[in-house]
Amino acid sequence: xxxxxxxxxxxxxxxxxxxxxxxxxxxxxxxxxxxxxxxxxxxxxxxxxxxxxxxxxxxxxxxxxxxxxxxxxxxxxxxxxxxxxxxxxxxxxxxxxxxxxxxxxxxxxxxxxxxxxxxxxxxxxxxxxxxxxxxxxxxxxxxxxxxxxxxxxxxxxxxxxxxxxxxxxxxxxxxxxxxxxxxxxxxxxxxxxxxxxxxxxxxxxxxxxxxxxxxxxxxxxxxxxxxxxxxxxxxxxxxxxxxxxxxxxxxxxxxxxxxxxxxxxxxxxxxxxxxxxxxxxxxxxxxxxxxxxxxxxxxxxxxxxxxxxxxxxxxxxxxxxxxxxxxxxxxxxxxxxxxxxx
Amino acid sequence: xxxxxxxxxxxxxxxxxxxxxxxxxxxxxxxxxxxxxxxxxxxxxxxxxxxxxxxxxxxxxxxxxxxxxxxxxxxxxxxxxxxxxxxxxxxxxxxxxxxxxxxxxxxxxxxxxxxxxxxxxxxxxxxxxxxxxxxxxxxxxxxxxxxxxxxxxxxxxxxxxxxxxxxxxxxxxxxxxxxxxxxxxxxxxxxxxxxxxxxxxxxxxxxxxxxxxxxxxxxxxxxxxxxxxxxxxxxxxxxxxxxxxxxxxxxxxxxxxxxxxxxxxxxxxxxxxxxxxxxxxxxxxxxxxxxxxxxxxxxxxxxxxxxxxxxxxxxxxxxxxxxxxxxxxxxxxxxxxxxxxxxxxxxxxxxxxxxxxxxxxxxxxxxxxxxxxxxxxxxxxxxxxxxxxxxxxxxxx
Numbered sequence: 001x002x003x004x005x006x007x008x009x010x011x012x013x014x015x016x017x018x019x020x021x022x023x024x025x026x027x028x029x030x031x032x033x034x035x036x037x038x039x040x041x042x043x044x045x046x047x048x049x050x051x052x053x054x055x056x057x058x059x060x061x062x063x064x065x066x067x068x069x070x071x072x073x074x075x076x077x078x079x080x081x082x083x084x085x086x087x088x089x090x091x092x093x094x095x096x097x098x099x100x101x102x103x104x105x106x107x108x109x110x111x112x113x114x115x116x117x118x119x120x121x122x123x124x125x126x127x128x129x130x131x132x133x134x135x136x137x138x139x140x141x142x143x144x145x146x147x148x149x150x151x152x153x154x155x156x157x158x159x160x161x162x163x164x165x166x167x168x169x170x171x172x173x174x175x176x177x178x179x180x181x182x183x184x185x186x187x188x189x190x191x192x193x194x195x196x197x198x199x200x201x202x203x204x205x206x207x208x209x210x211x212x213x214x215x216x217x218x219x220x221x222x223x224x225x226x227x228x229x230x231x232x233x234x235x236x237x238x239x240x241x242x243x244x245x246x247x248x249x250x251x252x253x254x255x256x257x258x259x260x261x262x263x264x265x266x267x268x269x270x271x272x273x274x275x276x277x278x279x280x281x282x283x284x285x286x287x288x289x290x291x292x293x294x295x296x297x298x299x300x301x302x303x304x305x306x307x308x309x310x311x312x313x314x315x316x317x318x319x320x321x322x323x324x325x326x327x328x329x330x331x332x333x334x335x336x337x338x339x340x341x342x
Numbered sequence: 343x344x345x346x347x348x349x350x351x352x353x354x355x356x357x358x359x360x361x362x363x364x365x366x367x368x369x370x371x372x373x374x375x376x377x378x379x380x381x382x383x384x385x386x387x388x389x390x391x392x393x394x395x396x397x398x399x400x401x402x403x404x405x406x407x408x409x410x411x412x413x414x415x416x417x418x419x420x421x422x423x424x425x426x427x428x429x430x431x432x433x434x435x436x437x438x439x440x441x442x443x444x445x446x447x448x449x450x451x452x453x454x455x456x457x458x459x460x461x462x463x464x465x466x467x468x469x470x471x472x473x474x475x476x477x478x479x480x481x482x483x484x485x486x487x488x489x490x491x492x493x494x495x496x497x498x499x500x501x502x503x504x505x506x507x508x509x510x511x512x513x514x515x516x517x518x519x520x521x522x523x524x525x526x527x528x529x530x531x532x533x534x535x536x537x538x539x540x541x542x543x544x545x546x547x548x549x550x551x552x553x554x555x556x557x558x559x560x561x562x563x564x565x566x567x568x569x570x571x572x573x574x575x576x577x578x579x580x581x582x583x584x585x586x587x588x589x590x591x592x593x594x595x596x597x598x599x600x601x602x603x604x605x606x607x608x609x610x611x612x613x614x615x616x617x618x619x620x621x622x623x624x625x626x627x628x629x630x631x632x633x634x635x636x637x638x639x640x641x642x643x644x645x646x647x648x649x650x651x652x653x654x655x656x657x658x659x660x661x662x663x664x665x666x667x668x669x670x671x672x673x674x675x676x677x678x679x680x681x682x683x684x685x686x687x688x689x690x691x692x693x694x695x696x697x698x699x700x701x702x703x704x705x706x707x708x709x710x711x712x713x714x715x716x717x718x719x720x721x722x723x724x725x726x727x728x729x730x731x732x733x734x735x736x737x738x739x
Contacts, residue, residue: 115703154700162423
């Protein structure tokens with residue numbers, strides 16, 4: 001009798017504390033706990049979020065996490081990574097388990113509204129494509145009627161696939177799995193004829209197959225997939241920090257600031273670059289964002305500018321060898337465009 | 343002494359007596375527990391509501407009428423990407439029920455056979471049954487499912503090199519393709535004839551049993567019933583001119599076109615669940631049989647009844663009393679383990695619900711739907727098994 005009473009009272013006390021939800025912003029929470037909890041891809045997606053054999057995380061999304069940590073703390077190692085599958089990424093962000101989601105997540109209207117997230121920065125403009133075996137002899141996605149298509153569940157990929165085949169009056173059999181490794185295994189085993197996901201993912205996965213040259217990526221891009229970081233709604237200060245971490249990287253590339261010439265650039269006479277790097281005495285941009293004055297310098301020191309991060313992770317400096325394409329700077333014909341840091 | 347006795351008397355109205363009154367104390371503690379429980383539930387409810395409001399999300403089941411937008415690999419009823427989320431959940435529920443129902447039947451048959459096998463006097467059969475039980479009991483069900491899925495996939499040939507089986511059936515790693523029967527005109531009469539034949543068979547079986555009880559004369563019930571059930575519809579079918587065509591599976595550019603397919607996901611899940619649960623049922627059956635006193639089988643042997651008939655007519659009916667309660671638990675376990683289907687891509691309730699949860703973000707509603715459905719399935723199964731148990735109970739004098 002006494003034991004049940006005591007445990008019931010303890011349980012009530014714990015729940016009571018939980019009921020008073022923390023209304024302080026995420027930026028303050030992150031500063032208080034001393035690190036950023038970042039949700040990344042748990043399936044070792046080469047180029048975006050992957051762990052090497054010593055447990056170090058690399059990738060375009062991982063670089064963004066490091067950039068945020070560098071901006072807030074001046075130290076890119078103050079990040080803890082939570083590997084997430086497509087199914088559990090949204091509950092993890094909704095529940096507060098992670099501070100930001102950098103997991104090649106497409107920005108859509110319903111995710112911005114119904115799921116209660118905020119998107120702004122797009123660190124990779126992508127589109128959905130198809131991969132098939134060369135021996136089938138198919139040259140276009142319109143010839144895929146009757147095929148078995150492997151897809152990951154809970155993604156925009158699944159929905160775009162259904163819409164595309166319906167719009168073009170083609171039949172298909174969906175073979176859905178929860179984890180990307182299971183989809184890869186099924187495609188390799190021949191359970192399905194076609195693999196569909198974002199084109200960047202297709203190139204990455206093709207590398208991991210037994211004979212990469214046996215597979216071709218079809219030319220059709222059937223959707224827009226703007227991939228970017230997401231935070232919870234109602235958290236404007238943190239939202240600004242995460243967005244401008246990416247914009248700082250793009251701005252650095254626009255100004256031609258690299259990891260190599262960073263120290264030189266700090267001594268420049270160009271007022272725009274001076275202000276951007278926090279060298280201008282009267283500028284309060286850093287403080288207004290809730291960050292130290294040299295926040296942009298720390299980001300570039302940690303991960304370089306956007307172009308460097310791109311080339312290192314998914315471009316010519318990586319096995320993926322993806323062209324800049326849509327992800328080039330706006331001045332070079334691409335879509336990467338940062339609002340002025342002033 | 344007398345003074346103490348008077349104080350401890352529950353009818354005494356002093357405060358100390360109230361404290362020691364058992365009925366009052368019982369009532370007080372129950373009321374207190376109820377209040378605390380109510381307060382906990384209230385706190386959990388308001389906590390959830392506050393979190394939802396903070397995340398700018400609405401609660402409610404209205405989202406179920408939204409357009410699903412995704413396709414499902416296995417569906418018995420009509421479903422397309424234009425159907426609603428509610429329809430998708432219904433498809434998932436039907437898939438779960440199918441695999442649970444078929445799995446339960448197979449698991450029971452295999453379990454009973456292996457359980458009896460463990461008690462066999464044949465050394466080889468006994469040891470093989472032992473190995474089977476020990477292997478499958480000790481592996482987590484998810485691994486068993488992966489083993490069957492990867493084993494099934496790896497062993498079967500590619501669809502372009504399918505194994506050709508009789509009756510235009512093809513076996514490959516895309517599944518078993520069978521021709522679909524397409525009913526022609528007047529096929530309904532065959533169904534009616536089939537129903538009539540079944541009713542006639544039941545009536546005949548009862549009449550033959552009553553006759554056997556009364557006079558001891560045995561009729562070949564099984565043979566006659568089989569002849570009627572197969573023969574009568576067949577005669578009607580042929581008389582109507584055989585109104586039945588088949589939709590044959592043919593190898594297309596990618597896949598087999600036409601016919602029906604039993605997918606490898608379903609096969610892997612069904613086989614894995616059946617064999618996994620059968621190992622538990624085997625032990626329960628063995629325990630039940632051992633629980634029947636040895637005197638029963640000795641008495642049957644003394645009467646000249648063979649070992650097979652003894653097992654079927656004397657031992658098993660008595661063993662059922664011991665077997666049925668734990669058997670109910672195993673059936674419920676099988677039903678709940680079917681939720682592992684998401685690992686192999688079978689569209690069961692949890693898999694479909696998970697996709698909807700991800701697309702709409704309404705986690706709490708979906709999870710409560712899951713809980714309600716699984717609890718309902720479990721309660722219905724338990725109700726049925728308890729009724730069956732009551733029927734099997736020995737009538738004590």
